[in-house]
Amino acid sequence: MKKISYTCILFFCLAAAAFAQTKERTRFFLEGIDFYKAGKYSEASESFQKIADSGVENGKLYYNLGNAYLKSGKLGPAILCYEKALRLIPHDPDLKFNHAYAVSKVKDDKGEKSVNIFRILFFWKFLLDAALIRWLALGFNALFCILVTARLLMRKKIMKTPVILSLILSAVFTLTALYHFYESAYIRRAVILPPEAVIRSGLSGKATELFRLQEGTTVRIEQEKEEYFRIYFSEGKIGWIPKKDTGVI
Numbered sequence: 001m002k003k004i005s006y007t008c009i010l011f012f013c014l015a016a017a018a019f020a021q022t023k024e025r026t027r028f029f030l031e032g033i034d035f036y037k038a039g040k041y042s043e044a045s046e047s048f049q050k051i052a053d054s055g056v057e058n059g060k061l062y063y064n065l066g067n068a069y070l071k072s073g074k075l076g077p078a079i080l081c082y083e084k085a086l087r088l089i090p091h092d093p094d095l096k097f098n099h100a101y102a103v104s105k106v107k108d109d110k111g112e113k114s115v116n117i118f119r120i121l122f123f124w125k126f127l128l129d130a131a132l133i134r135w136l137a138l139g140f141n142a143l144f145c146i147l148v149t150a151r152l153l154m155r156k157k158i159m160k161t162p163v164i165l166s167l168i169l170s171a172v173f174t175l176t177a178l179y180h181f182y183e184s185a186y187i188r189r190a191v192i193l194p195p196e197a198v199i200r201s202g203l204s205g206k207a208t209e210l211f212r213l214q215e216g217t218t219v220r221i222e223q224e225k226e227e228y229f230r231i232y233f234s235e236g237k238i239g240w241i242p243k244k245d246t247g248v249i
Contacts, residue, residue: 025051032064041071059089063098070102076193076215078102080247083191083218087249090129106216108233122176130180137177140170188221190229190246197246199239203228210239221248 032047045068051061066081082099089095125133144166151159192213200207203226213219213233219241223230228240 025054025056029061032068036064036068036071041068044068045072045074045077057084057088059085059087059092059095062088063092063095066102067098070098074215075102075105076191076195077247079106079216079218080191080193080249083189083249102216107214108217124172125176125179130177130184133173133180134177137170137173140166140173144170189249190219190221190231191249192217192219192241192245193247194245197241199231199233199237199241201239203240207240211237213241218249219246221246 028047028050032044032051035041035044035047045065048061048065048068052065062081062085066078066085069075069078069081079099079102082095082102085092085095086099128136144163147159147163147166151163192215195215197213197215199210199213201210202208211233217233219231219233221229222232222238224243227243229243229246230238230240231246232238
């Protein structure tokens with residue numbers, strides 16, 4: 001009986017804590033909406049940021065937070081929030097429009113020139129979200145198995161074209177799904193947050209300055225050491241930047 005009593009007490013304590021946290025998040029959200037409507041965009045971003053800092057990952061939250069940052073003139077944090085939102089709600093038209101508008105305000109040129117060619121050759125990766133690509137991979141694999149089984153049972157050389165086509169499509173979407181997994185697990189990107197960040201040759205503020213990047217610029221993280229990231233921007237533009245100057249997507 002004691003064990004049951006302790007379990008009940010623990011359950012009610014956890015439930016009360018969860019209720020209090022939900023109530024607090026709701027208050028911050030309503031405050032953020034009121035601040036945004038009143039044109040107090042810095043205060044709105046602070047309220048929305050408190051919800052994000054509490055562990056909530058929601059596409060609409062990041063979208064609203066990005067809007068508040070953009071209105072308050074913080075381009076770097078705005079693009080970071082839009083990028084996070086795109087991972088969760090990639091097909092939201094308002095989000096895509098605002099993200100494109102914010103990116104157009106970035107002063108640095110596009111770093112990785114090869115990305116444009118990659119987008120053309122593998123356009124479906126950027127048109128379809130990761131979840132849909134996984135379902136298409138499963139669907140075409142299942143279709144391929146069904147067609148092969150039917151062909152073997154009929155013992156006739158028919159349906160050759162559908163079998164080959166389903167095999168090609170299953171291979172394409174399976175490999176794309178695997179690349180999505182690899183990209184999310186091993187390729188990290190970050191956004192420059194301050195108005196200007198200095199990229200240096202080593203892990204020190206006294207190391208040689210290599211180049212500078214402006215707020216909102218997206219870079220690829222290649223290595224992490226102490227309080228620094230080694231980032232790649234473009235061919236010949238690689239160096240170290242303090243973690244505090246970046247926001248990991």
